[in-house]
Amino acid sequence: MPATKNEANGKSPSSTTVAEAIEKAKREKDAAARVKMLGEAAYVFRMTGREQAEIEKELAELCPSATAEEIEAAAADAAKQETAELQQHVLEAFQQEQSNGKPGGSPNPLGDDADDVPTEEEIAELQRLDGPLTADPGPLPAQLLKPGGLLGRIVDFTCEIATKPNPPLALAGAFALMGTLLGRKVTANGGKTHAKVYALAITDTAGGKECPRQVNVDLLSRAGEIRLLGGANLNSHAGVISMLSEWPVRLVQIDELGRYMAQANGRHASQHVQTAITSLLTLYTGKDYLGETLKDRKTCRPVLRHHMSVLGSSTPAAFFDALSPSAIADGLLGRCMIFPGERDPEFRIEDDEAVRNTAPPDHLVAEVASWINWRKKNLRPIYEQHEDDGDASGPLGVIGLSDLHPFNVPTDKDAAEHLLAFCNAREAIRRTADQVTRDLIGRDFEKARRVALIVACSSGMPDENKLRITLEDARYATALVDYMTRYVIYQAHGRIIDDTPQSVGKQAIKALDWMRGRTGNDANKATGRELGRKFHLTAYERDRLVDYLIDTGRSRADETGRAGKGSASRVLRVI
Template identity: 30%
Template sequence: MTDAAGFMASHGERLVDNGYPVIPIMPGSKVPGRFTAGRWVPYADWTRHADRPTKSFELDIWRRWPGSGVGIACGAVVGIDIDVTDAGLAFELARLAGEMLGETPCIRIGQAPKRLLVYRAAAAFPGRKRLPLEVLAHGQQFVAHATHPGTGQPYAWPEETLLDLPLASLPVVDEASAMAWLDRAYGLIPPDQRPHSLRLDGSEGEWRGPSDPRGTYDAVKAALAYLPNEDLDGHSWITMANAIKAALGEEGRQLWLDWSKSSGKSGQSGKSDTAERRWKTLRPHSIGAGSIYGWAIARGWVPPPEVTLNAQAAERAGQPHPAVGLLAKATAAPAPPPRYRVPPELLAVDGVLRRFVDYAMSTAVSPQPFLALGAAICMVGALAGRRYRTPTDLRSNVYAIGIADSGGGKDHARRCVKRVLYAAGLDRYLGGEDLASSAGLLTSLQRHPARLFQVDEFGQFLKLVLAPRAPAHKAAIWAELTKLYTSAAEPYIGAEYADQKARPRVTIEQPCACIWGVTVPGPFWQALEGGALADGSIARFLVFLTDEDYPERNEAPAPMDPPADLVAAVQAIARGVPGHSHGGNIADAMEASAPIHAYTVPLSPDAEGAMQAVRREATDLLRSHRGTYATALFGRHAENAAKLAMIAAVSRDPARPVTEARDIGWASRLVEHCIGTMLREAESKISDNDTEAKHKRVLEIIRDGGRLSRSDVTRRSQFLSRREREEILASLVEAGLVVVEQEAGTTKPTTYYAAVVPNDLPLFAGRAR
C-alpha cells in the first residue's frame, strides 16, 4: 500500500464497520487534514469525530481524497503510546501494560521499537502525557494506516489489526487503571531517557495570544501546575525563570523558587541559594506569560474562564472604566442580536401568487405572509404540473416546508389552498394530508399524476421516516419521494415484483408531486441530526421559516370564501396554454399513462443572461464549499431558481407565460434565503452529539442575552453541572465565539460574557441586487 493508492479508500469502510471513528490523515504526516481546492490543509475541528461514529457520507467524501491516510479519533478508543528507542525497555513497558490493563492483540508499530497499544475505554476520559509515554484518550488521535513520515513505510500491525477486530472485542480500560500504568511505567524510564527539556523551541511552545509578556499571578500559578520540574536541563530551567520574571516581575520570585526546588537536583551542589542568586541576574526578553500558557496548554491545561491571563486586562478591570456610565446603560439594556427577518422583496410577487397571499392574509387571525407564499408556490406548482416546462426540461414539482411555532398560524395557508381548489373544482389535485406508505403515495399519483400533498406535523413525519430503525414501509416513502422528484420529466417506473397480478408494476408518465409540509421548529431540526442534511435528501426542500412566530392578530378576518378572480386564475393555470396540445384529451384528463407534451416557457434575452449568472454562481459556491454538507444544498440552487422563476411567469400569465429577468432575480433570492436559513439554523441547532448540543445551547443563551453576567449565564444554564458549564465557557472563549470581560464592582470585579458577532462575507456574492 502506498500513499497514492489511498489508505482511506482501502481500509476506511472496514474500520467504520468495526465501530472505529476514523479521520483523514494528510499524506506523509501524522496530522488530520482536509483536501480542499486541490490541496491538503490541516483539519482544525477534527475532534468532533471523537464523540460519535463516523457517518457514511463522511467516509464517501474522504475516500475520494488522494493519498488520505486513516487516523483513529480517541474517546471510545484509547492508545497507549510507548515512544522509547530501547527495544528491551519498550518490550518491558508493553508487558507491564498487558499485566495491568489486559493483553491487547492490536499493537501498531511505526518506527520500531516504538509501539502503540490499542484498548477500548469503559467511559471517555482525558489523556495524559509523561514523555516519552502518553495515554491517548478523549480528544486525541493516532494514525492507524498511512506511510510513516520517518521510515517511508506503512505502519505495521504485527499481530491483529483493527480491520479484523471490532471495537467491542478490545480489552477495556478505565481512567484510573490507565493512569496507574502511566505512573508505574514512567518509574521504569531511566533518568537518561527522560526528556530534560521543556521543548520550548518548537511550535508546542508558540503562543499566539496577546504580545504583552505580563501575566497574572493566579494564571501563571495555575499553568505551572501542568509543568512539573522533573530534573530538567539547565537551559530549560533558566528559560522558565526568565518567563516567570517577565510575566510577574518580583511578584513571581516565590513561584520560581518553589518550582525550582521541586526538582530532585535542587541542593545537590551544596548551595541552597542557587535559584535565588540566578533570579537576581535575570534580564528576560522575547518571552513571558504567553510562553508559560502555551507550554501548559500543550500539556492539557484549560485556562479557567474566571482567571484573567493578561496583566493589562486585569489592571483595566480593577479600575473604573472611562465610559462607566455608558457601560452601565448597556448592561441594563443590552442590545439584542440582529433578528432574523424575511426580506420584504421576497413577497413582491404578482399574478396568482399575489392574489393567494392577499387572500390568506385577509382571512387569517395570525397572518403569516411568508408561509402563505410557500403554500401558493406549491399550489401553482401542482396546477402547472405536466402543463409547463423550462427550456432545460425542468418541471414545476416543488417540495417546501413551512416552519412556525405552535399557535402562530402555520396551518391557515393549508386551509386556504383547500378552499381555493374546491371552489375551482380542482380538488382532484389534492393528495392525502398524511403519507402512510409508499404504495399509497404511488396509488394517489396513478389516479391523478399532478398532486399537492399538504402534510401537517411534517417534522414528526421526517423523524419517523429518517430514523435509523424506521419501519420499512415508512422509510420507503422517503425513497419514493426522492425518485419522484427526479422523474417529473420522464416516466416513473416502479419496482418489479414476482407476482405481477397481485402487485403490478407502477408506471406514471411525468408525475408532478408537490409537497407543502408545515411543522414546529424542534422536531424538524431534530430530524436532520441523522445526516439527511449532508446526504442531499433534504436539499430538495425549500425552507420557509417565519420571522414572527406570533404576529399581530387580525381581529376582523375576512370570510374564508375565495375571491372569484383567484378561482378563475387557478382554473386558467390548470387548463394550460390555449391551443397547445398537451397530448390529446387523455392527457388533459390527467391519465397516468397518457403521453405528455408540456408547453416550454421561454426566457426573455435578459432572463437568459440572468439565469447563466445564477448557474455560474452556483458552481462557484459548490467549489468553495467542496467537502462540506453545504454542497448538497448549493447543488439544487440553480435548479430550484429556474423552477420558481417559471412558476412566477405562469402565475402572472398562464396563457402565454414568458420568464423575465425579474422572475430569475426573485427566484434566485428566494432560493438563497431558503439555503441561508437552512445553513444558519443547522449551525446553531443541529448537533452530532450531546456535547456539541450543550455547547450550541450555551452559545445561543449568550447570543440571545446580548451581554450576560456570569450569574445570568449560570441561572439560564441550570441544565448543566458547574464543571460542564466551566468547560463549555472556556471552550467557547478559546474558539473565539465568546468574549469575556471584567468590570470593577463594589467588592470584586464582575465577569460578563458576550457572543462575538462574526464579520461574515455574504453567503451569496458576485451579483448586483
C-alpha cells in the same frame, strides 16, 4: 262583544299586525339574501364546468335551508352561461378594477409600487453571493413577499382572511398551489425544468400555519378539481405510488412535518416513513416510475410523468431537530424551499360578518379554474388515455405519451444569462465550501429555474402567446433561492448534529449547561445514564459524549457507583 283571540292573549290587533309585518319582512330579507348567495355560488360552480344537475347538488349541500325551487332557479340560470366566456368575463372585470387603481395582485414580481421595485444593484445585495453563507440571514426580505400575478393575489387573500396573517407562510402555500396547477402543463429549458415544489412553512406554534392549507383546499374544491389534493401524510412508498397512479398530479399538505420526519430517525424509526421519504427524493427529479423490482413491474401500473408538490408546516425546533445528517447528504433538505415565518404575527380579531366572508373571491376561483381547464387532458393518468383504444402495450409500455403536450415556456436571453451567472457563482462557492454547504447549494440552480418558471406563469395567463420567463422573473427567483439556502445553512450548522467532533462538542455544551443548572446534591454533576435520559441518546452516543467530556478536561469522573443491579456508571463533575 266577545273578546278576540289577540285581546284574550293580552295583545292588541295593531301590535300583532306590526309584529307579523316585521317577521314577514325579515323572512323576505333572508330569502332575498339566500337567493343572491345561491346565484353567486351557482356562477362559481358553472365557471368550473359543472352542469345544472351538478350545480343543484352542490347548492343543496351548501345551503340546506334553501327551497328546491330556489336551487333549481339559480342552477338553471347559471347553466345557460358558457364556462369559458364566464371565466373570461370575471377575469376581465377584475383586470379592469386593477387598471382603475383598486386592490389586486402586482404585475411585477418584485413589488406593487414602482418606487419599491428593487434595482439590479439592490437585488445583488439581496443575493450577497460573495457574503458569508453561514451568517444569520434574518427574516425573509419584504421585497420577496410581493410576487406578481396569481401568486401575489393568493398571498393577499390568505393574509386578508387569516386570524394571524403571516406573509411568508402564505407565500409557501401559493407556491405549492401554483406548482400543482402547472403540473404536466408547462416546462422550460426544453423539458428539463418543471414546476414541482416542496415548500415548507416554518414558524412557531400558533403562528398561522393552517390558513394557507385551507385556502388551497377551498380554491381547488371551488375550481372543480379536488382530485389534485393528495392525502395529509405520506405513510409509505407504496402509498405514494398508489396515490400518483390514481391521479398523477397531486398536492400533498402535511401538518406537523417535524413530528413526521422524526419517525424516520432514531432507534424506533418507522421503515414505512423511511421509504416514503426516499420516494420524495426520487420523485422530485424523476419523470417516470416503472417499479423497483420485477414483481413490481408485473403487478403495478407505471406512473408516467408524475408531478407531486408538497406543502409542509412545522416549528423550527421540531423540524430541524428531527433531521439527521443524511437529510443533507442525500439532498432532501436541498430539494426543499423553506419559508421561515414571522416570529410574532399580528393577532387579528374580526367581527362575525368578516369571519364568515372567507370564501375565495370569484376572480381568484376563475384564475385557478382557467389553469385547471387549460390542457386539462394532461392531468389524466397516461394509461387511461389509450386504454379503451386497444393502444396500450402493457404496464411497461410508454402508453399515451404522444397525447401529453406540456408547453415549453421560452426564456428571454437576458433572463437565461442571469440564471447562468447565478449558477456559475454557486459553483465557485461549492469549490471552496465545507461539505454541508456544498450539499445544500447543489440544487440552487435547479430550484431557481423552477421558481422563475412558476413566477412567469403566475404573472401571465394560460396562453402560449403570453407565457415567457423574463429578467424580472429570473431576478426574483435567484434572490428567493439564495435567501432560503442561507437560512437552511445557518440552521443546519446550529441544529443538525452529526458524528463529527464539532457536533459532539455542541452536545457537550448543552450537557455542561444542564449540569451547571442542577441544584442540591446533584449540582454540577450527572451520571452517564442521566445524560442519556436527558438528551435521548443511544448507548453509543452517551458513551461517546462522556468520553469527550473527560478527554477534553471539561469534567472528571469520580468514584464509580452502581445504579441498582445494572453495570457501573461513572459520575461526572463539571471542572
